[in-house]
Amino acid sequence: MSSDTVSPAIANLRSTLGVVPTDPALAGADDATRLLCWMLAATRPWPAAASDVMEALFTAHRDGEGDDAIWSTLRRRAIDLSEHADADVGLHGRVAEAAAWPLATARAGLVELLHAICAVRAHQASLANGWSAADEAAAHTILSAIAEGDGVTKPARDDIPALFRTTDPALERRFAFNLHTVNTAYLGFQREVAAWLAGAAR
Amino acid sequence: MTSSILSIDGNSLDPIDAAAGDRLQLLVFGATWCGPCKAMAPAIDDVADSYAGRVAVAKIDIEASSALADSFGVRGVPTLVLRHGGQEVDRHVGMLTRTRLSLLLDDTLARGQALA
Numbered sequence: 176m177s178s179d180t181v182s183p184a185i186a187n188l189r190s191t192l193g194v195v196p197t198d199p200a201l202a203g204a205d206d207a208t209r210l211l212c213w214m215l216a217a218t219r220p221w222p223a224a225a226s227d228v229m230e231a232l233f234t235a236h237r238d239g240e241g242d243d244a245i246w247s248t249l250r251r252r253a254i255d256l257s258e259h260a261d262a263d264v265g266l267h268g269r270v271a272e273a274a275a276w277p278l279a280t281a282r283a284g285l286v287e288l289l290h291a292i293c294a295v296r297a298h299q300a301s302l303a304n305g306w307s308a309a310d311e312a313a314a315h316t317i318l319s320a321i322a323e324g325d326g327v328t329k330p331a332r333d334d335i336p337a338l339f340r341t342t343d344p345a346l347e348r349r350f351a352f353n354l355h356t357v358n359t360a361y362l363g364f365q366r367e368v369a370a371w372l373a374g375a376a377r
Numbered sequence: 378m379t380s381s382i383l384s385i386d387g388n389s390l391d392p393i394d395a396a397a398g399d400r401l402q403l404l405v406f407g408a409t410w411c412g413p414c415k416a417m418a419p420a421i422d423d424v425a426d427s428y429a430g431r432v433a434v435a436k437i438d439i440e441a442s443s444a445l446a447d448s449f450g451v452r453g454v455p456t457l458v459l460r461h462g463g464q465e466v467d468r469h470v471g472m473l474t475r476t477r478l479s480l481l482l483d484d485t486l487a488r489g490q491a492l493a
Contacts, residue, residue, distance in 0.1 A: 187419050253476060254476065254477070272474050272476040272477070273476070275476055276423075276476075280423065281423055281475070282419045282422050283419035283420040283475050284423075284475075286419055287419075287420065287474055287475060290416070
């Protein structure tokens with residue numbers, strides 16, 4: 176298979192993840208669709224409010240939907256979903272937005288989908304930690320105050336974590352733990368996709 | 378797919394004005410060090426292709442074209458400016474997904490038709 180037949184969506188994703196194309200025969204249009212469906216499936220179970228749209232997108236990609244009007248309707252539904260008041264539903268809406276294009280004309284499709292799903296994984300990790308919106312707000316209030324300094328001088332960036340620890344040790348400990356697990360979850364899905372590209376999940 | 382995006386590396390919009398004709402213009406102000414600009418690049422490529430008959434797209438580096446960026450009051454990147462008939466008609470500061478960018482273009486194009 177020549178490089179001309181490599182799916183542009185997969186080529187972009189490879190570039191984003193730094194995956195060396197060891198087997199170009201596994202990067203055609205069918206592989207791109209299979210990868211997208213695998214990525215969407217990896218976000219299951221879907222929140223009830225998102226389920227219909229996610230299922231419709233999954234079916235549209237799997238069946239090679241060719242009607243532009245249907246894709247346009249899916250995009251409108253995805254945007255409505257991403258504006259949902261519930262953060263988890265809203266993040267699934269971002270996933271839906273990214274997936275709401277036929278891959279044949281979407282170089283950005285898989286890369287946008289990757290980032291959107293990573294954000295879902297990160298949010299879910301944060302919820303699992305018991306890290307709440309109130310915790311986040313409290314941490315940012317303290318960090319902002321520290322970063323402002325005493326009005327005359329501002330602390331060095333590297334000193335900020337230690338100053339946070341001094342100000343509120345318990346919150347800082349939970350903040351640092353949450354940050355670590357959220358980053359791990361985010362990067363974890365990138366690694367799963369990189370492994371798929373390398374042939375692990377086919 | 379081939380990209381139809383113009384790169385403007387000076388301080389004149391003459392190249393995009395000449396290429397656009399009556400089409401809507403999308404000016405994408407960015408910088409080489411801007412991560413969100415790089416992340417958004419494939420989406421810009423996609424919309425440049427899918428809207429080629431209705432929208433002319435130009436990328437403008439704010440350092441290579443600093444006077445042009447200043448004249449548009451660009452304070453952060455990416456900044457997306459929609460322009461028609463020599464007038465700015467809309468702008469967005471920050472990264473957009475392809476879906477959101479398409480919605481912005483669809484709405485602007487629809488407004489243009491309504492006013493025509």
